Amino acid sequence: MNTITRRVTGLVTRASYYLLQQERGIRVKVLNGNMEQALSIMQRKMQSSGMERLIKQRQTHHIKNSEKKVLARKNLERRIRSEDFSRKLQSILIKKVRGL
Structure with a gap:
């Protein structure tokens, strides 16, 4: 769990200003303290908005x-x-x- 949040925050800090502006638009509610479900919903929203593709393009691998x-x-x-x-x-x- 902790590694997932570190990875997500690492991607956010490495992203450019343009990506940060887009990421501020994605909001996910955590219901009943269920962080796993909130992360899966966030991942789906990132995929549908194309943000995940933009982040992957920035990665050098x-x-x-x-x-x-x-x-x-x-x-x-x-x-x-x-x-x-x-x-x-x-x-x-x-x-x-x-x-x-």
């Missing part, structure tokens, strides 16, 4: 090849979506300028 492949695929999909959107936007703007 070995990334498994399977994780690298997943990240590379997501980055490729994001780039393709962005390029596709910019191409569509450009064609719309060209039509608008030409008065079509």
